[in-house]
Amino acid sequence: MLRAIGLRPTRQRLALGFMLFGKGDQHVTAEMLYEEAVKAKVPVSLATIYNTLHQFTDLGLLRQVAVDGSKTYFDTNVSEHPHFFIESENDLVDIPHSEGMVDQRPTPPEGYEVVRVDVVVRLRRKSR
Amino acid sequence: MLRAIGLRPTRQRLALGFMLFGKGDQHVTAEMLYEEAVKAKVPVSLATIYNTLHQFTDLGLLRQVAVDGSKTYFDTNVSEHPHFFIESENDLVDIPHSEGMVDQRPTPPEGYEVVRVDVVVRLRRKSR
């Protein structure tokens, strides 16, 4: 598969590929993936994690989600869909569809095209 | 007005308040506001800009918009509305409403409440 998209199947790319796509849809940050790799004793550097995430994204295997200022999230589900972001836990999850939110692409202004649409519903644990 | 919301009307807060709310809706980053202040010869530090932006946000005068990794944008229009983000120019603009996009609040999961909904349509200049 890596070969198919023009990337050398190296140890680290293979390992990261399995971690990302081997267990259903998930949302990861560079740091999270790095931790997981360390735990799994996969020798890989943070720099390589970033390289890989971006390469995968450019090749359409991952999708970036703009959540907020700091961390960048990558979604293994590349289809267009909205997210819940639970602020207290820094957790990003898909919104089960049909949960309201008709999500129609707006017409872009003359001369521009839509790159992607980010819909993030930010949640907080209810106090009372 | 500052007094009304419980903030001392200091020189810099007054100046920043005018810059923010004195000319219709706009979208600013800390850096942009700082530049504007410097140009207008308003003596203010970046730290104070950040303090002020956050205080105003907490008090509901501004609204934060999650655009992407780096810069944080603040919108003087605090109502819930979607945005276009023009990647090449780093420009954030309101989407003229009725442009499609039915924007219905989804039902949050048990025990959570919606803090805010960010809808960002990312645009790129059309190539051909």
Next chain:
DNA sequence: ATTTGTGCAAATCGTTTGCATCTGA
């Protein structure tokens, strides 16, 4: 006189970059 705000510089955090070294075809 007290409390609150401001400015500076240093510290932090996620991410990127330069470059020497390694590795897969």
Next chain:
DNA sequence: TCAGATGCAAACGATTTGCACAAAT
């Protein structure tokens, strides 16, 4: 062999923080 990948450490940019000084009430 050798282009492409990796790893390290330094560089970066936006934001935050600690603390001395200044300004509102």
